[in-house]
Amino acid sequence: MEEFSTDRLARLTGMLKRRGLLLPAFEIHGGVAGFYDYGPVGGRIRNQVNQAWLSHWLSLGNVVEISSPTVTPYPVLEASGHVGEFTDFLVECKKCSEASRADHLIESDYPNADSFTKEELSKKISELMPICPACGVSDWGEISSQNLMFSTRIGNADSAREGFLRPETAQGMFTSFTSIYRHFRERLPFGAVQIGKGYRNEISPRQGMIRLREFNMAELEYFIDPEIEYHHNLDQWKDSLTLISENEGEMQVTLSKAVEAGIIRHSTVGYFMGITFDFVTSIGINPELIRFRQHESNEMAHYAVDCWDLEIMGSFGWIECVGIAHRGCYDLEAHEMATGQRLRAWRTFETPKIVEIDGWTIDGSTVGPEFKNFAGKIKNAVEKLPPDSIFPMSLEIDDDEVNIEPRHVKKIQRQEKISGEWFIPHVVEPAFGIDRLIWHSIDHSYREIIKSGEAYTILSLPKSISPIDVTVLPLFEKDGIDNLARKIHENLCKRDRVLSNYDGSGSIGRRYARSDEIGVPYCITVDYESLENHTVTVRERDTGKQERVKIDELNFK
RNA sequence: GCGGAUAUGGUGAAGUGGUUAUCACCUGAGGUUUCCAACCUCAUGUCGUGGGUUCGAUUCCCGCUAUCCGCACCA
Numbered sequence: 001m002e003e004f005s006t007d008r009l010a011r012l013t014g015m016l017k018r019r020g021l022l023l024p025a026f027e028i029h030g031g032v033a034g035f036y037d038y039g040p041v042g043g044r045i046r047n048q049v050n051q052a053w054l055s056h057w058l059s060l061g062n063v064v065e066i067s068s069p070t071v072t073p074y075p076v077l078e079a080s081g082h083v084g085e086f087t088d089f090l091v092e093c094k095k096c097s098e099a100s101r102a103d104h105l106i107e108s109d110y111p112n113a114d115s116f117t118k119e120e121l122s123k124k125i126s127e128l129m130p131i132c133p134a135c136g137v138s139d140w141g142e143i144s145s146q147n148l149m150f151s152t153r154i155g156n157a158d159s160a161r162e163g164f165l166r167p168e169t170a171q172g173m174f175t176s177f178t179s180i181y182r183h184f185r186e187r188l189p190f191g192a193v194q195i196g197k198g199y200r201n202e203i204s205p206r207q208g209m210i211r212l213r214e215f216n217m218a219e220l221e222y223f224i225d226p227e228i229e230y231h232h233n234l235d236q237w238k239d240s241l242t243l244i245s246e247n248e249g250e251m252q253v254t255l256s257k258a259v260e261a262g263i264i265r266h267s268t269v270g271y272f273m274g275i276t277f278d279f280v281t282s283i284g285i286n287p288e289l290i291r292f293r294q295h296e297s298n299e300m301a302h303y304a305v306d307c308w309d310l311e312i313m314g315s316f317g318w319i320e321c322v323g324i325a326h327r328g329c330y331d332l333e334a335h336e337m338a339t340g341q342r343l344r345a346w347r348t349f350e351t352p353k354i355v356e357i358d359g360w361t362i363d364g365s366t367v368g369p370e371f372k373n374f375a376g377k378i379k380n381a382v383e384k385l386p387p388d389s390i391f392p393m394s395l396e397i398d399d400d401e402v403n404i405e406p407r408h409v410k411k412i413q414r415q416e417k418i419s420g421e422w423f424i425p426h427v428v429e430p431a432f433g434i435d436r437l438i439w440h441s442i443d444h445s446y447r448e449i450i451k452s453g454e455a456y457t458i459l460s461l462p463k464s465i466s467p468i469d470v471t472v473l474p475l476f477e478k479d480g481i482d483n484l485a486r487k488i489h490e491n492l493c494k495r496d497r498v499l500s501n502y503d504g505s506g507s508i509g510r511r512y513a514r515s516d517e518i519g520v521p522y523c524i525t526v527d528y529e530s531l532e533n534h535t536v537t538v539r540e541r542d543t544g545k546q547e548r549v550k551i552d553e554l555n556f557k
Numbered sequence: 558g559c560g561g562a563u564a565u566g567g568u569g570a571a572g573u574g575g576u577u578a579u580c581a582c583c584u585g586a587g588g589u590u591u592c593c594a595a596c597c598u599c600a601u602g603u604c605g606u607g608g609g610u611u612c613g614a615u616u617c618c619c620g621c622u623a624u625c626c627g628c629a630c631c632a
Contacts, residue, residue, distance in 0.1 A: 018567055018568050019567095027623085029606095030605065032622085148631085204558070451593080505586090510593080512593045539592085546592080
C-alpha cells in the first residue's frame, strides 16, 4: 500500500478532475462548497456502485427497494426528531453582539442541553444568566434557531406548507412501513432499501468528497421482532476484524466471538457488519484499512441502542463511511405517536392466552342521566375497582365525593381468548455514505508506479465498478484495422450492461496509459493479424499480460 | 463561523502597472510507427468574480466566491 500524502492527494484530485471522474460542481459560475459533479467517467462509477450495493442487499431474499421523495413535509421530520436534532439555537449577546450556542452556555448545569427545546433553553438561560464568553456580560437577546436542513416551501404563497430536503433516506422506509409490511404478507423479519440523495446544509464543508451538502446515501431498514433471538451464521466470517469497543478498546476479533461476548450487543448488528465488510471490500477498499468503531453511549444519536461505524483509512485519515445502528423501536413509535396510525406488526402467541375478565362497569342508562358529563370519569374509576367490591360505595373523583349505588354498576364476567398482540418492530439500520465509499475505493485503487523510468498511474478498480468495461484500440487507424476495431467496439456496446470505449489516437503505449489511468480493466488491440484470422489481443490492466482471443469469443461481464 | 495562505489554458507551473502573457504536459488534425506515455508539423485553449485607485490593472487596494491548513462544528 502506498503512503497517503498531501502530494499524492494533490496529484490524485488533479487526475480526477482532468479525466472527468470527480469535479467541483457549478465551477463555471464560481463553484459552491459542498457540491460535486460525477463527470463522464465518474457518473458510471457511481451507478455501478449503486447497483452493486442494491444487489448485495437484495440477495438476502427478504429485502425490497423503494424510492421516496427528497422533499419532505415539516411534520415528518418533526416526528422523527430531526427538526430538534438538526437545529442549533443561537443567542446573541446584547452588549457585544457575539452569537453563542444557547445549549453551550448552560452546558455545565445541563449536560444534555442540546436536546432542549427553544422554550426550555430560553427559560434556563433567563434563570441561570450565564455570562457571555466574549465580553463577560450577561445580557441576552432572543434565541434564534439555525437549522442544518435545507428548508423549502411546498406549494406557493399563502397555501404553502413548510418542508425540508430530507437529511436521510430512512424516514421514507418508516412512513411506508404499512405497505412494506403488507408486501411481505405481515411476516417479520424483512427490510427495505433506498438509494438516493440526502441534504445537510453543513456550516463548513471540507475535505472534498468527505463532507458534502448534497450526497448519495444508501440505507437499509431491517425490521425485526425484539422478542426473537435471531441466529445468523456468523462463522462465515473467519478472519478477525479490527473493532474498537466502547468498553474494551481496540481488539482483533471475529464477529461471532464479538457477538458471543456481548461486545456487539445484537447478533443482527453483527451479521450486518459482516455483510457490510464484504460489500465494502468488493468495491475495492483495502480490508486492512477498515475498522469498526462503537459509538460511546453519550455520542449515540437519540434513538440508538447500539451503533458501529465502519471507518476507512485514506488520504483524510480515518473517516466513518457506514453506520450500523440498532435504532430500537424509536422511529416507528415516533411516527405512530405523531399520526395516530398503527405502525406495528402482529405476533401470534404459540398458545392463545385465556384471560378471565372479572370486574365492574357502569350502567350507562342510569349513570348517564344522573351524572351527565361526569359519567366518563366515573366509568374509568369503576372499571378499576376490584371484582369483590360492594355497592353502594363512595368514590373520590377530582376532590368530589360520589356515591355509587348498585343501580349504577354492572358486573362483567367472561373469558377472552387473546391469540396474539401488536408490537412495534425494532429496526437495524445499515446506512452507507456512497460518496465516501467511492472516494476511498478510488483512493485505495490509485497506484503510482515507475514504468520504464517514468511515473505511471493505474486505477485498479474492481471490474464490478469500473467506469468502462473495455477499451478497443486499433494498432493503426488504417488498412481496415480501424474499421474492424470500430465494429468490435459497436458490437460490445450493444451487449447488455457492457460499455466499450474506442480510442484511436496516439501511440499504442499512450492509449494503454490513458485507459489504465481511469481504471478500465481490459484493452482489446486490433492488429494486422486480426484481419487475417479474426483474433485480437486482450490486455489485462493490472498485469499488462496479453492473450490472443477469437473475436467471436470475447467475453465481458 | 474565526484565523492564516492561495486563485494564471484541461493539468502543473513561470511572469508583468503598458500595446500580442510564457512554458511543460494534456487534447485535436496530419505524417511516421507492427503492442506499453517515442518522434515531426500544425492547431485549439488561460489571468476566479465584482468594485476601487490609475491615462492604463492579470499585477496595487477592498468586497465576494472557491480551495488548502489550523480552530470550532458535525451522521
